[in-house]
Amino acid sequence: MIPMPATPSSSSGVAASSSLAAKLLDMLSSPGEVFDEVVAAPPRFANWLVPTVLVALASLFLLRASSNEGVSVVTTSQAVEAQPATLDSVTVQAEPGSVDSQSLSALATCGGAFAGTFWSAFLLWFIGRAFLRTRFSYLKTVEVVALTGSIVALGAIVTALLIGISGDPATRPALSFFARHLPSTNRVRLLLGTFNFFHLWIITVLAIGLSRLSGVSFKESAFWVFGYWFVARLALILLG
Amino acid sequence: MNRALLYLWFALLKRRFLDFVRSLRRPTTLIAFIYVLGLLGVPFWFRHHEIFRHLVERDILITGALLMLVGSLIKGFWQRGLVFEPPDIEFVFTSPFTQRQVVCYRLLPNYLYALVQGLVLAALFAPHLSHPLLMAAGLTLFQITCFHVSTAASLYAGTLPEDRHHRLRCMMLGAAFLLTALYFRAAWEVRFVPAFAISPVVQLLFYPAVTLPEAASSPALHQWALRLTPTSSLWLRQLLQPVLYLSAIALAAGVSLWSLFRLKANLFEPSLATSSHAAERRQRLRQGRDLATAGKTEAHSAGLPTLSLFGGVGAIVWKNLLAARRSHRQLLLAFILTALYAGSLVALLQHIHTELHAASLDKLASPEVVMGRLAFHLGLAFWVAILAPFLQRIFPFDFRRDGRHLLDFRTLPASPLCLVLAEVAVPVGCVLLCQAAGLVPLFLYARFDWPIVLILIFAYPAVALALNSVWNLHYLLSATRRAAGHAQSPSVVGTLIVVVLSFLVFVPALWTTRFLARCLSERAGVALTSDGLQGLANSDAWLKFLHTGIPLTGAGALGVQYLVDFLLLLALARLFQRAEISRESQ
Numbered sequence: 001m002i003p004m005p006a007t008p009s010s011s012s013g014v015a016a017s018s019s020l021a022a023k024l025l026d027m028l029s030s031p032g033e034v035f036d037e038v039v040a041a042p043p044r045f046a047n048w049l050v051p052t053v054l055v056a057l058a059s060l061f062l063l064r065a066s067s068n069e070g071v072s073v074v075t076t077s078q079a080v081e082a083q084p085a086t087l088d089s090v091t092v093q094a095e096p097g098s099v100d101s102q103s104l105s106a107l108a109t110c111g112g113a114f115a116g117t118f119w120s121a122f123l124l125w126f127i128g129r130a131f132l133r134t135r136f137s138y139l140k141t142v143e144v145v146a147l148t149g150s151i152v153a154l155g156a157i158v159t160a161l162l163i164g165i166s167g168d169p170a171t172r173p174a175l176s177f178f179a180r181h182l183p184s185t186n187r188v189r190l191l192l193g194t195f196n197f198f199h200l201w202i203i204t205v206l207a208i209g210l211s212r213l214s215g216v217s218f219k220e221s222a223f224w225v226f227g228y229w230f231v232a233r234l235a236l237i238l239l240g
Numbered sequence: 241m242n243r244a245l246l247y248l249w250f251a252l253l254k255r256r257f258l259d260f261v262r263s264l265r266r267p268t269t270l271i272a273f274i275y276v277l278g279l280l281g282v283p284f285w286f287r288h289h290e291i292f293r294h295l296v297e298r299d300i301l302i303t304g305a306l307l308m309l310v311g312s313l314i315k316g317f318w319q320r321g322l323v324f325e326p327p328d329i330e331f332v333f334t335s336p337f338t339q340r341q342v343v344c345y346r347l348l349p350n351y352l353y354a355l356v357q358g359l360v361l362a363a364l365f366a367p368h369l370s371h372p373l374l375m376a377a378g379l380t381l382f383q384i385t386c387f388h389v390s391t392a393a394s395l396y397a398g399t400l401p402e403d404r405h406h407r408l409r410c411m412m413l414g415a416a417f418l419l420t421a422l423y424f425r426a427a428w429e430v431r432f433v434p435a436f437a438i439s440p441v442v443q444l445l446f447y448p449a450v451t452l453p454e455a456a457s458s459p460a461l462h463q464w465a466l467r468l469t470p471t472s473s474l475w476l477r478q479l480l481q482p483v484l485y486l487s488a489i490a491l492a493a494g495v496s497l498w499s500l501f502r503l504k505a506n507l508f509e510p511s512l513a514t515s516s517h518a519a520e521r522r523q524r525l526r527q528g529r530d531l532a533t534a535g536k537t538e539a540h541s542a543g544l545p546t547l548s549l550f551g552g553v554g555a556i557v558w559k560n561l562l563a564a565r566r567s568h569r570q571l572l573l574a575f576i577l578t579a580l581y582a583g584s585l586v587a588l589l590q591h592i593h594t595e596l597h598a599a600s601l602d603k604l605a606s607p608e609v610v611m612g613r614l615a616f617h618l619g620l621a622f623w624v625a626i627l628a629p630f631l632q633r634i635f636p637f638d639f640r641r642d643g644r645h646l647l648d649f650r651t652l653p654a655s656p657l658c659l660v661l662a663e664v665a666v667p668v669g670c671v672l673l674c675q676a677a678g679l680v681p682l683f684l685y686a687r688f689d690w691p692i693v694l695i696l697i698f699a700y701p702a703v704a705l706a707l708n709s710v711w712n713l714h715y716l717l718s719a720t721r722r723a724a725g726h727a728q729s730p731s732v733v734g735t736l737i738v739v740v741l742s743f744l745v746f747v748p749a750l751w752t753t754r755f756l757a758r759c760l761s762e763r764a765g766v767a768l769t770s771d772g773l774q775g776l777a778n779s780d781a782w783l784k785f786l787h788t789g790i791p792l793t794g795a796g797a798l799g800v801q802y803l804v805d806f807l808l809l810l811a812l813a814r815l816f817q818r819a820e821i822s823r824e825s826q
Contacts (some may be wrong), residue, residue: 024730055452063453101457104465108456118445133409135401144446152448159451170453172466199449206448216407223411229449236416236442239425 010107020046024054024150035144035212045140048117049148056113058153063109065160066169067102113149120188121145124210127224134214144209147203155198190237194230203229242337245345253352268733283364293368299427305382306423310416312386315410316393320405322346343395347387351727354383418796436460550731553654553662560637560666567637574634574674581627582678585620589685592616607782612686614786617686621696624678625703629742631674635667640713646819656813664809671704691791695798702801706745709808713815714738720819747810749801760789 018026026034038047110117121142128134128141155173162171169175170184174196182189203225210221263269286292294300324332324346332342358380397405424430436442440455542562550558564571573584596604596613605608622645635796642649642663648657674741679700766789767783 054446059452059456062451063456066453066457091430101462104462105453105456109452109463112444112447112452112456116444116450116452119445120447131407133406152452156452189527196449196451202449204640220407227411227414229446231418233443233446233449236433236437238419239431240435240438 017041020050023047023147024051027147027150027205029152031148032208032212034147035209037213038143038147039136039140043137043143048146050141051146051153051188052113052117055117055152055156056110058107058156059113060106062156063102063105064165065163067223068104073074116140117146117149118213120206124206124213124225126229128210131224132214132216132220134216136213140214141209142215145206148209151198151202151205155196155202158198170201174199187237191196191234192228194233194237200230242341242345245337245341246331246348248332249345249348253349265738271733274289281361287364288367292365296368297676303423303427307380307420308386309389312390313393314412314416316390317397317409319394319397320400320402322391322394323339343391347391351384352385354380354387357383498522506743507810509668513676522590553652553658556642556649556659556662557665560642560663563641564635564637564666564670570634574631574670577630577634578674578677579625581624582681585623585678586681589620589681592684611782611786613686613791616687617682620686621679624675624682625700627675627678627702628671628700628707630665631671632704635670636709637666637670638663639715639719643715643722646716646719646723646816650818656817658813660712660809662680664712664812667708668701668704671708672700675700675704689787689791692794695794696793698798699794699801700804702749703746703796704806704809705805707742709805709812710745711738712740713741713808713812716812716815716819720815745804746801748804749797752800753793753797758790760792761785762787781823 023034023037059154117137121138121144124145125138125141128136158173161173161178162173163169166180168180171180172193174191174193176189176195179186179189204222206229207218207222207225210225211218212217214221264273282619283292322343326390332345337345358376358378361379362369362597365375397409400408421432427433439460442456443450444455501598542565547560599609624645652659654662679696683696688696717734764785766785
């Protein structure tokens with residue numbers, strides 16, 4: 001008896017393996033096909049490393065653009081976070097525009113890209129395992145999440161350009177763009193900020209990825225992915 | 241609704257009610273029932289209180305109704321199909337009833353529950369309602385609606401494939417939780433989420449749908465990073481040290497697991513033998529038999545006793561003594577406990593008396609010191625008495641072991657009182673023997689007056705007898721139930737009752753002590769207060785109370801305690817006599 005492959009059967013008509021650059025470009029137009037190919041192929045180290053590095057570089061570019069426009073400008077949610085209790089609790093404070101602070105931000109950005117990739121992959125894998133009752137490889141999930149990095153990178157570049165045009169480091173490609181006159185702690189502005197075009201795109205692509213990995217319908221995977229990455233964020237703002 | 245099903249439901253309900261009433265004869269069920277009644281009775285007693293008025297406010301009622309509805313929906317959807325009794329599946333399902341009739345039959349108990357609940361709640365909130373009956377009817381009908389929703393959800397869930405049902409169940413639970421939280425936030429201003437949850441650092445949890453530099457530039461992250469810099473090396477050291485320890489322990493755990501997995505030993509054969517042994521021990525424990533002899537079945541035979549004391553019912557005493565002699569584990573345990581107890585007691589006495597010898601004679605003769613010495617030595621006597629409950633558990637030579645022979649004992653030509661006395665004699669004797677090890681040095685050091693010595697000598701058997709009698713009531717009841725094929729092991733509630741009872745049996749004696757001490761102290765001209773031992777204004781009166789009052793008080797308390805012991809033994813004998821242990825009689 002011939003053993004069956006462990007991968008899902010959704011990739012019956014998969015073409016020959018495309019290059020990583022092609023995959024990253026195809027993610028913008030036809031992510032489902034890219035995921036089909038990734039799911040069918042054996043795990044590849046470059047599939048998650050290169051997109052994650054790309055995200056880190058694009059985020060560094062955005063960080064530079066933000067710090068150039070306004071060193072001491074506090075973004076919307078940072079304003080919420082910077083409570084008086086936390087500000088006076090530490091004896092030594094870093095100046096936001098200082099070299100140390102910039103290095104730290106750059107380090108955190110790069111670290112966040114890698115840690116975030118593995119965390120999101122874990123979440124998708126857990127949703128599949130616990131709620132959808134399907135089993136798939138964690139490494140494949142890491143690849144799927146990392147490949148969405150091309151959209152993340154594009155979003156970072158667009159955001160940097162928007163910041164350059166508007167001169168406001170808090171500008172985002174979100175509905176909050178139309179409510180810039182509101183204070184940054186305003187709940188409505190925070191809510192509108194959640195409707196970020198690129199974030200919604202990424203979430204949709206993640207839902208497609210989960211659907212391909214688990215073999216469940218897009219509706220079901222979208223419920224969980226949107227439920228966590230979108231509704232839970234909205235709920236945090238509304239309930240907080 | 242079919243009349244036959246209605247009759248069936250009514251007949252079953254009647255039988256269940258009668259069964260429940262009969263089950264109230266069991267003390268544990270009765271206590272649980274009284275507890276529930278008490279839980280209902282307390283709010284009913286305070287039903288006019290202001291808090292009950294708040295509970296029937298519009299907002300609370302709406303919240304409660306929403307929670308009930310959502311809860312019913314989730315609870316119903318949680319199970320696929322309805323739950324029936326096994327006989328219902330066998331008889332009702334195969335009978336010519338329509339699906340609607342069967343569903344109605346299944347809902348009938350729920351309707352009754354809704355009615356009772358509506359009436360109870362209406363009675364509870366009646367003082368704050370303008371139309372209590374209307375409220376009761378409304379509550380009942382709303383509860384019935386919830387039952388309908390729940391049943392419909394269950395039936396719908398039954399039509400779904402199992403995997404799909406599981407996924408939908410999780411979705412429904414998540415959505416219900418979110419909606420409930422939003423409702424509480426909107427209606428009651430309840431914040432389930434702390435303020436830091438919308439900080440950029442927390443937003444990292446939603447990667448990749450985040451703007452990374454926003455989180456990376458967060459002040460909180462920078463502050464946290466600053467604390468790790470060498471400028472605050474103390475904090476860093478404090479963090480690093482535990483991390484280092486934790487890492488070392490984690491490494492040790494990992495290495496040991498790796499070594500364990502690499503161990504090439506046969507797992508199955510030794511495990512089989514050990515498991516069998518453990519199962520046998522568990523079985524013996526359930527049957528109330530001794531664990532120590534689980535592996536031993538052989539013992540040297542002993543010669544017949546020559547003393548006439550061991551004739552008749554005394555043979556049981558002899559048998560238990562023999563069992564005690566052969567139970568090396570119990571004897572060793574008791575010896576260790578006694579040695580530790582008596583050793584610490586002697587050390588304490590030696591230390592205190594060395595210090596007393598150093599004091600001057602005038603000081604030793606003062607009433608404060610005399611009373612202090614007496615109180616200290618009486619405290620040590622109490623300390624020795626506390627040994628009894630522990631030792632009682634160690635010596636199982638009573639109905640714990642002989643519970644299996646109840647049927648044989650019933651055929652013996654001995655009165656039940658003599659038999660139960662014989663049963664408790666050996667553990668009581670063993671406990672007293674161990675206590676003597678602590679008591680003898682105490683008497684030697686304390687040099688009590690002879691009336692107090694006599695009282696103490698008689699007090700220890702009273703205590704040991706009371707404890708053994710109470711616990712043997714429990715053992716006898718358990719043995720009876722076991723012999724009748726009921727419970728295999730005693731219930732937690734039952735054990736708890738026995739523990740409480742083993743304290744309560746001393747309450748009459750303690751109350752007598754308190755009463756006599758107050759009377760006699762007043763007569764002697766001494767005021768007994770909490771700091772009475774310190775404030776000795778009238779030393780002659782105190783000394784008079786010491787030499788006459790305390791012995792008389794002790795004697796009175798002892799008399800009451802022996803009376804209680806006698807009553808306990810009578811109860812034990814009565815229970816032994818009346819116990820129905822044959823299976824046919826149940």
